[in-house]
Amino acid sequence: MTAILIDGKIFAADIRARVADHVARLKQDHGLTPGLAVVLVGEDPASQVYVRNKGKQTKEVGMTSFEHCLPADTPEAELLALIDRLNAAPAVHGILVQLPLPDHIDADKVINAIDPAKDVDGFHILNVGRLATGQKAMVPCTPLGCLMMLRDRLGSLSGKRAVVVGRSNIVGKPMAQLLLRDSATVTVAHSRTQDLPAVCRGADILVAAVGRPAMIPGGWIKPGATVIDVGINRVPAPEKGEGKTRLVGDVDFETAVEVAGAITPVPGGVGPMTIACLLANTVTACCRDSGLPEPEGLTA
Numbered sequence: 453m454t455a456i457l458i459d460g461k462i463f464a465a466d467i468r469a470r471v472a473d474h475v476a477r478l479k480q481d482h483g484l485t486p487g488l489a490v491v492l493v494g495e496d497p498a499s500q501v502y503v504r505n506k507g508k509q510t511k512e513v514g515m516t517s518f519e520h521c522l523p524a525d526t527p528e529a530e531l532l533a534l535i536d537r538l539n540a541a542p543a544v545h546g547i548l549v550q551l552p553l554p555d556h557i558d559a560d561k562v563i564n565a566i567d568p569a570k571d572v573d574g575f576h577i578l579n580v581g582r583l584a585t586g587q588k589a590m591v592p593c594t595p596l597g598c599l600m601m602l603r604d605r606l607g608s609l610s611g612k613r614a615v616v617v618g619r620s621n622i623v624g625k626p627m628a629q630l631l632l633r634d635s636a637t638v639t640v641a642h643s644r645t646q647d648l649p650a651v652c653r654g655a656d657i658l659v660a661a662v663g664r665p666a667m668i669p670g671g672w673i674k675p676g677a678t679v680i681d682v683g684i685n686r687v688p689a690p691e692k693g694e695g696k697t698r699l700v701g702d703v704d705f706e707t708a709v710e711v712a713g714a715i716t717p718v719p720g721g722v723g724p725m726t727i728a729c730l731l732a733n734t735v736t737a738c739c740r741d742s743g744l745p746e747p748e749g750l751t752a
């Protein structure tokens with residue numbers, strides 16, 4: 453059996469087109485342009501690439517992109533002062549502070565300083581609490597993208613057995629909340645989970661968000677399961693030449709594709725959806741801010 457490939461690139465392009473449509477209407481009917489501010493502290497090359505990509509895609513859908521790249525030794529107080537300014541800026545509807553932050557900065561403090569209405573990452577404690585209690589929230593982009601692909605693939609998730617491997621605040625926990633909200637039976641596994649292979653084999657829906665290259669082999673997957681691979685791991689690729697690397701997920705794609713019913717590839721799966729959902733959240737934030745109807749089908 454060979455799994456159906458869930459193409460995140462095509463899916464994300466469709467979301468971006470719908471976002472662009474809504475942005476055009478906001479401009480035409482209300483003279484509004486949604487704005488997204490991305491803040492990067494430090495010079496991590498991978499993060500710089502992501503920030504550049506986000507800026508490019510933000511402009512492509514007709515929104516305004518504000519980029520703030522600060523040196524790695526920026527004092528926490530200075531970052532907090534920037535967030536205050538962005539909170540107060542009417543042209544900024546969404547704020548994203550790229551994680552991880554340098555060690556001398558308290559990430560929780562920074563995240564909770566963002567106006568919850570502009571928290572397009574959905575990491576602010578108020579949005580986390582709203583999601584957990586079923587109130588209208590800003591939903592974290594990566595889990596939101598995964599949920600959209602799962603709903604598209606499976607229709608209803610009700611009663612399905614879902615296993616999320618990983619319990620981070622940015623992926624695993626909000627993913628579990630979204631699956632629970634759609635009435636899946638959810639198990640959250642992590643580094644202390646006993647007999648992880650058996651836990652995974654029970655999953656109709658398996659979401660891998662660990663950060664360990666190809667750690668989940670086909671033998672851990674229930675035949676026909678839907679597998680969402682969130683992992684983004686850069687590994688050496690000597691076959692491409694000396695010093696070259698390639699991206700792999702947390703799932704061992706070659707063996708998993710033989711067992712799963714459907715699977716997301718890496719790259720080209722969850723990653724592009726994350727950025728598309730960030731743009732969607734920014735439009736949603738802009739509409740909520742102005743008391744206008746939100747775009748349909750772009751929120752959880």
Ligand SMILES: NC(=O)C1=CN([C@@H]2O[C@H](COP(=O)(O)OP(=O)(O)OC[C@H]3O[C@@H](n4cnc5c(N)ncnc54)[C@H](OP(=O)(O)O)[C@@H]3O)[C@@H](O)[C@H]2O)C=CC1
Nearest residue numbers: 594618619620623642643661662663682683684722723726
């Ligand atoms: N595609 C995208 O858009 C995005 C991709 N990512 C990628 O997703 C992956 C996960 O990211 P993130 O959630 O931030 O990572 P974290 O490092 O914050 O969390 C990793 C989780 O995996 C668990 N874990 C680690 N080792 C094992 C193991 N051997 N068995 C079972 N569980 C284990 C940890 O358990 P414990 O809590 O017990 O330590 C932890 O809960 C990374 O590869 C990251 O690059 C992240 C964000 C967006």
Ligand SMILES: Nc1nc(=O)c2c([nH]1)NC[C@@H]1CN(c3ccc(C(=O)N[C@@H](CCC(=O)O)C(=O)O)cc3)C=[N+]21
Nearest residue numbers: 548549550551552573684719720721722723724726727
């Ligand atoms: N505040 C905050 N919010 C985030 O959402 C956030 C963050 N910090 N820090 C880092 C992680 C990681 N992340 C990715 C987004 C897109 C791709 C992506 O587009 N990946 C492409 C490949 C890109 C490449 O080739 O390098 C793909 O999978 O096809 C990957 C990873 C968002 N994150």
